[in-house]
């Protein structure tokens with residue numbers, strides 16, 4: 001298929017673009033490089049450096065079989081401080097993309113949604129029919145886009161799939177997580193092992209969980225990429241499928257730090273810190289729908305595999321070129 005990958009110079013987008021190129025698709029990456037990296041665009045993909053809101057109509061006019069839409073702002077804390085960036089950068093931009101898809105009759109859309117659309121869960125594991133009550137503008141912006149996609153699919157026949165990621169981890173060879181402002185647990189812990197940070201803070205040790213620290217569902221970025229390839233194959237015209245993607249197992253902050261110690265051999269000092277506002281105690285996905293309907297089979301569910309791949313990536317970035 002001829003595919004447009006928006007945000008394909010970012011973490012998840014670049015890994016998915018690499019999988020799509022490997023699967024033989026004709027891939028064009030569109031990214032404004034505001035947070036992505038030019039050298040993360042896989043060889044074999046065409047690259048367009050542009051603002052998506054401005055360029056969507058012209059680019060899709062060339063005729064594509066599908067769009068995988070990763071381009072977004074994705075920092076929960078920033079979204080609380082500067083919501084305008086999320087309503088504009090995520091929602092307005094995505095509406096422009098949807099308009100271009102409608103005008104040019106692009107048949108397929110796969111969208112990066114998030115567990116943040118659910119907010120504080122009422123029940124664990126979280127199913128797709130759980131109430132969507134996001135607790136920050138990031139989650140609210142993604143939910144707004146999901147709702148827009150549902151109406152476009154129904155009215156205009158787009159074959160659409162939203163994939164709601166839980167905590168993405170790991171790396172795919174030279175494609176991995178490198179944010180200018182890092183807020184995510186595993187890369188921060190690995191910075192300690194790499195010697196660029198002294199210790200990691202544990203945000204709260206009095207949560208109602210077995211060891212008192214927050215529990216999250218980590219999913220390997222390669223398993224996530226597999227789900228995108230499957231979503232393209234299974235998308236049905238006029239239908240919007242929404243699927244959670246997680247491994248279905250929860251790991252606490254302490255278990256993640258311990259896995260990082262085992263993989264790196266570094267003692268990794270961890271210091272107790274106050275709870276981070278907006279953090280739910282436990283987030284675990286029910287991904288049965290993705291397994292049953294897309295045929296998704298996550299296989300890299302072991303925490304040490306995810307941490308090991310992230311660590312190999314982090315170390316490769318430190319080698320002199």
Ligand code: UFG
Pocket residue numbers: 074076114115116117138165166167168183184185186188200201202203204214215216253276279283
């Ligand atoms: N944490 C620490 N110390 C840190 C960083 C994180 O203790 O220095 C803890 C957090 O409090 C949380 C866990 O580690 O309990 C994971 O935190 P991350 O920031 O790595 O990930 P989140 O669970 O907050 O966020 C992820 C995605 C978001 C998404 C959110 C909700 O990265 O995009 O899940 O689904 F919005």
